[in-house]
Amino acid sequence: MKLKKLSTAALAMTFVLSGCGGSEDDGKNVSSVTGKEKFVVGMECNYAPFNWQSNEQTDTSVAIGGAGYCDGYDVRVARYVAEQLDREIEVKKVSWEGLQPALNSGEIDAVIAGMTADDKRRAGMDFTTPYYESEMVMIVRKSDKKVAKYNDIQQFKGKTVIGQKSTNYDTVIDQIKGVKHATPKATYPEMIVALQKKEVDGITAELPVAEGAVAANKDLTIVHFKKGKGFDIDTSVSIAMKKGTSDSQLFKDVQKAVDNLSKKTRDEWMKEARKAQPKAE
Structure with missing residues (x-):
């Protein structure tokens, strides 16, 4: 959540x-x-x-x-x-x-x-x-077929990931070793635009929010993580x-x-x- x-x-x-x-x-x-x-x-x-x-x-x-x-x-x-x-x-x-x-x-x-x-x-x-x-996931571009198949947060090493400002969705990004931690934005619509413009490679989100974003933006998809391979955080x-x-x-x-x-x-x-x-x- x-x-x-x-x-x-x-x-x-x-x-x-x-x-x-x-x-x-x-x-x-x-x-x-x-x-x-x-x-x-x-x-x-x-x-x-x-x-x-x-x-x-x-x-x-x-x-x-x-x-x-x-x-x-x-x-x-x-x-x-x-x-x-x-x-x-x-x-x-x-x-x-x-x-x-x-x-x-x-x-x-x-x-x-x-x-x-x-x-x-x-x-x-x-x-x-x-x-x-809920469940912690990542929103990514559907066109990034390799990224869309990730199932471990550490696979995002070297990728640019963004989270919402003043939330644990932002700080949790640092659990990814070698990640490029993008400057957070205030709202999800802003972050979705950044993802679509290829300014970032992924957005951290809880599942209900991600499902809504993907339903409204057919060019996006959701990355789920295997047990023990996701973010260490209460949802x-x-x-x-x-x-x-x-x-x-x-x-x-x-x-x-x-x-x-x-x-x-x-x-x-x-x-x-x-x-x-x-x-x-």
Whole structure:
């Protein structure tokens, strides 16, 4: 999953992805329309198929005022958790580096954004058990027939490989001996263009993201690695909540919701998200 490195950078501008207004009631964030307490979730809305922004409303999307909708696998999970909590879902679009500060300040209740619970993040946030697990792969040009047949990351020695900026997808590249580590870019669309222009030879990615990219770009393909020959990295994703809240009733209720979400349903939702994601992603 999205193995990004959080920093203490300043919180980026956020946008409320909910059509309903809210008001404070005895310290609670309550909807002025339904009267229910809100479950406020932060995500980028820019990481398909986990989350993306769209102008089209769907049965799974959340409105962004007058600026469209946020949709995707993470939105589906967020809506499900809110329903289990009997709360109204509200999603806020927050830059990746702004997610932890937003959580710590109380602006959001949880981060559901394809985030992996590594040791560094656990020092600043509490995490549920994973709600999705994936596989680390490489996106390459289909025309590079020899490269397309690689099954060991070390075969990329001497090749130029790129990963997403401020993520473990970038730092993990150094596990390849003799690799030419390209300067990271902020988004996958940017990296795909670089690959198509032959500025790089490969892009690190988790499988759902790679599958979406390949579906939208027929000139690309995916390299899978043999067991023990791939990247040494955790590819599971979990829900993050404010540090020190793991004993709270809210955390326990969120964890219970995750526990009750079957693997079959998780896989079905991801399949549907990959199918529905914008073709440009």
